[in-house]
Amino acid sequence: MKSDLPHLMRARNLDALVIVGPDGFGPANAPFTYFIGDSHVTTGAVIVKRCGENATEAYLVHNPMEREEAAKTGLQLINKASYKLPEIIQQKNGDRLAADVELWRRVFSDIGIGGRVAFYGADYINTSFNFLNALMREGVCEVVTEQENDVISAARATKDADEAARIRETCRLTEAVIGATRDFLRSHRVANETLMRADGDPLTVADVKRFIRREAVGLGLDMHDCIFAIGRDAGIPHSSGTPNDPIMLGRTIVFDIFPRGPGGYHSDITRTWCLGYAPDHVQQAYELVLQAHDMAEAAFNTTDFTYTFNEAVCDLFEAHGHPTARQNYATTYGYMHGLGHGFGLAVHEPPSMSLKGLRPDEKFQPGTIVCNEPGLYYPDDPRGGWGVRVEDDYWCNLDGRFERLTEFDRALVVPM
Amino acid sequence: MKSDLPHLMRARNLDALVIVGPDGFGPANAPFTYFIGDSHVTTGAVIVKRCGENATEAYLVHNPMEREEAAKTGLQLINKASYKLPEIIQQKNGDRLAADVELWRRVFSDIGIGGRVAFYGADYINTSFNFLNALMREGVCEVVTEQENDVISAARATKDADEAARIRETCRLTEAVIGATRDFLRSHRVANETLMRADGDPLTVADVKRFIRREAVGLGLDMHDCIFAIGRDAGIPHSSGTPNDPIMLGRTIVFDIFPRGPGGYHSDITRTWCLGYAPDHVQQAYELVLQAHDMAEAAFNTTDFTYTFNEAVCDLFEAHGHPTARQNYATTYGYMHGLGHGFGLAVHEPPSMSLKGLRPDEKFQPGTIVCNEPGLYYPDDPRGGWGVRVEDDYWCNLDGRFERLTEFDRALVVPM
Known part of the structure; x- marks a missing residue:
């Protein structure tokens, strides 16, 4: 969590962090959102400076037209216009990259930053590569580019009680959308x-998605897309659904919704429905998925590696004759994704419950937010393609106890 | 436009382009969206290979769970799972960066790519920096990181008739939202x-924004945010509005809306309203802004540098006693932004009509999409803060003639 930043920086011997926030990335730039929160700052950069043993100061370099939005962040403000970029560009004979580097040199100098500075945030890979190389070449600072489990990711990997409360609220709002959709x-x-x-x-997937979007927006959720996939599409875990598909009885519907709510924090919830009735083979598979889901939930702890929960689900599914990605990494039916993943300001964050060896070995810890989403998929079943998945969300609270954040009922059949 | 890619690649001696599409960036990764279009591919990479003098082949490296969404792109498909990443990770003793580089080496080898390969697209700046350096270090290819006017930006800077038609359609839908909001x-x-x-x-900004979002979503537009700023906030160009502000008569309302529509293409339209009546000083400033707007529209051509249109607007405003950023780069009142900017898959794209010297010298060209948005801002006017802006969109068609894409009336006063 954010309060871990000073000791994470000290442990890695970092004097400062820079989190870039270029124009156009918005909520997709989660490391930047982590610092600017709900404010509508669309472009800028955050600088976190280590001060002494256990303290940091955070600054926001902002565009003058966004000065009031910038003020809402509570960060110390640095108005970019005060550096008079046009004059610097002229001094650098029109070389804009050199001018950018010079602007940063002045900002760093004004707030006393030097030494080992680590860089984070989203940008275009070509221009950011050139920028970081130029900073090094010009000796503005020692540029650090962490790879796995970087400082910002490590801080974000655990959520404090305020963040958990926001995610719980997003879950509550998301469940209201799911319920309204079922009623619809x-x-x-x-x-x-x-x-x-x-x-x-006929009612189509496009009609239902339009209803879902309007409900979500009406509740203040921000939703770019969701999965509402019926029949064969439900059998392809990340198919988002075919707009013109009619909504029919007895076909599996996988409804996976992961909107942004208060503070920019997501939920991630999936329900599978069969309208009217469910074929026997679907009902049986669904019950096995519920068994896997309950087994995983009961097993969650902070001592085992996270892949062990996924391995146990692979054991269960394989014992019932379902192929898994553990047996055949490229399988297109059975169980071919991981058991779950962390989330927060992004829909996918560490830790992940994947195949052993695919990701760094991780453990849950107090503050972990994670979803539990086993599923089974048979897109090419000659009886008609189908897929089932159930996904709930959890917070490992600061006492290390897992709290389920989702309550929506798991009934497969929706009586019509 | 996309048909320019082969000759742009040849002119820069590039053998291939790689456009990364990491998870979580969605529409914020416009270079990737440029190739995958309306499909719901959430993660992958596009590879464009030059074949002979004037042809390219394009591939999509995709996640197996998204194989059907990937197929909708029309690109040649490369299923990432077929490279068995877990085995490569094991061969590389758990070094995931080395495994990634090896996976790319194999992909490049399978489709015959080598030589000068340029990289584009959005990602986190720390890990992408390490990835590009590792590709170079391992000799996978010659890594090219273009800076200004890169191949993808140069192609995207002009829009073909299909793209223009989509933007025109987004404008039409956006104007429906603007009209519905005025009726509301x-x-x-x-x-x-x-x-x-x-x-x-009292009706608040938050209420109105909720209405706007629901209308936009109901028409199939995707909208993360918009500006609906009243009174003092209207005087700060990028204030998005204060949720609890009441909607009152006689105050300027700046309503700037830039949603994504068909194919992921944006519009960008602003209207300024005073409900019931407008104070004289606001009416006068508004008429001057309309004059600037009309003057710029009439002046647009493909021979002058784009900054000249902005300079002419500065001349006009200064002649009427309004300070401009040309006189004082850090001014917080008067006219302190550029006259307009290109847009398309992103809300801000080249070309820009800025201060001379601030951006590379640019000219409009057949295919340019650009907005025209002069404004005047006085947030701290003792009579009450205010701001006015009018923004319309244009396509320079393939004959070099400018077509206005927006038609919404520009009346300041909304009778109540």
Whole structure:
């Protein structure tokens, strides 16, 4: 969590962190959002300076037109316009990269930053590569580019009680959307096993997604996309659904929704539904997935490596004859994804419960936020393609106890 | 436009382009979206290989769970799972960066890529820096990191007729949202110069933004945020508005909306409104802004440098006693932003109409998409803070003629 930053910086001998926030990245730049929060700062950079043993000071270099949004962040403000970039560009004979480097040299000098400075945040890989090389070449600072488990990721990997409360609130709002969507589906009449709109046309995935988006937005959630996949598409874990597919009875619907809520924090919840009735083979697979889900939830702890929870689910599925990615990494049916992943300001964050060896060995720790999402997928089943997945969210609280943040019921069949 | 890629690559002696598409960036990674379009591919990489004098082949390295979304792109598919990353990680003794580099070495070898390879797309600056350095160190290819006007930006800087049609459609949908918002405001009763909700509380910026979001989403637009700023906030160009501000008569409202529409292409439109009536000084400034707007629109051509259009607007505003950023780069009132900018898959793209010397000298060209957005801002006017801006969008068609894509009326006063 953020309070870990001073000791993480000390342990890695870093004098400062720079988190870039170039224009156009918005919430996709989670490391930057981590510092600017709910404010509408669209461009800038955060600088975290280590001061003494256990303290930091944080600055925001901001665009003058965003000075009031910048002030809402509570960070110390550095107005970029005060450095008069046009004059620097002229001094550098029109070389804009050199001018950028000079601007940073002046900013660092003004707030007393030097030594080992680590860089984070999102940008275009070509220009950021040139920028970091130029900073080194010009001796502005010692440029550090951490690889795995960098300081910002390590801090973000555990969530404090405030962050957990926001994620819990996002879960609550997301469940309201899921419930409203189920009600919406049930409100339709059925003809030839197909849900019908009032205008006499079949209800489609596109119609349902439009309803979901409007509900989400109405509750203040920010949602670029979600998965609402029926039948064969439900059998492809990351198919987001085919817009023109009609909504029919007895087909599996995988509804996976991961919107941003208060403070920019996501939820990540999946329910599988069969409208009206479920075929026996689907019902059986669903019960096995629930068994895997409950088994994992009961097993969660802070001492085992996270891959062990996934291995146990592979054991269970394989014992019931389902292929897994552990047996065949490229399998396209059975169980081919990981058991879950951390999330927060991004939908996918460490820790992950993947195959042993695929990711660095990780353990849960107090503050971990993680989802639990076993599933089984048979897109090419001759009886009709299908897939089932159930996903709930958890916080490992500061006492090391796992709290489930989601409560939505897990009934497969939605009576029509 | 995309058809320029072969000759751009030849002119720069590039054998291949790699556009990375790491997880979590979505539409913020416009260079990647440029190739995957409307498909829901969330992670992968595009490779463009030059074949002979005037042809390219494009590949998508994709996650197996997204194989059907990947197929919708029309690119040649390379299933990442077929490279069995877990085995490579094991061969590299758990060094994931080395394993990544080895995976790329194998992909390049399989499709016959070597020589000068340029890299693009969004990612985290620390890990992408390490990745590009490792590719070089291991001799996988000659890594090229273009700086200004890179191949992808140069291609994207001009839009073909299909892209222009999509942007025109986004403009049409956006104008429907603007019109609905004006109707929504007008539907409220007024008490003490304040718009009142049915529940007896004042209508707020947050209420209006919720309405705007729902309208946008209902029309299939994707919108993370917009500017709806009243009074003093309207006087700060990039203030997005204060949620609790009440909507009152006679205050300037700057409504700047830039959603994503069909194919991921944005519009960018601003209207300024005063509900009921406008103070004289606001009306006068607004008319001057319209004059600047019309003057710029009439002047647009493909022979002058783009900064000249902005300089002419500075001349006009200064002649009327308004300070500009040309006189004082850090001014917080008057006219302190550029006259406009290109847009497309991102809200801000080249070319820009900025101060002379601030950006590379640019000219409009057939295919340019650009907005025209002069404004005047006085957040601390003792009569009450205010700001006005009008923004329309244009396509320089393939005959070099400028077509305005926006039609929404520019009336300042909204009768209540």
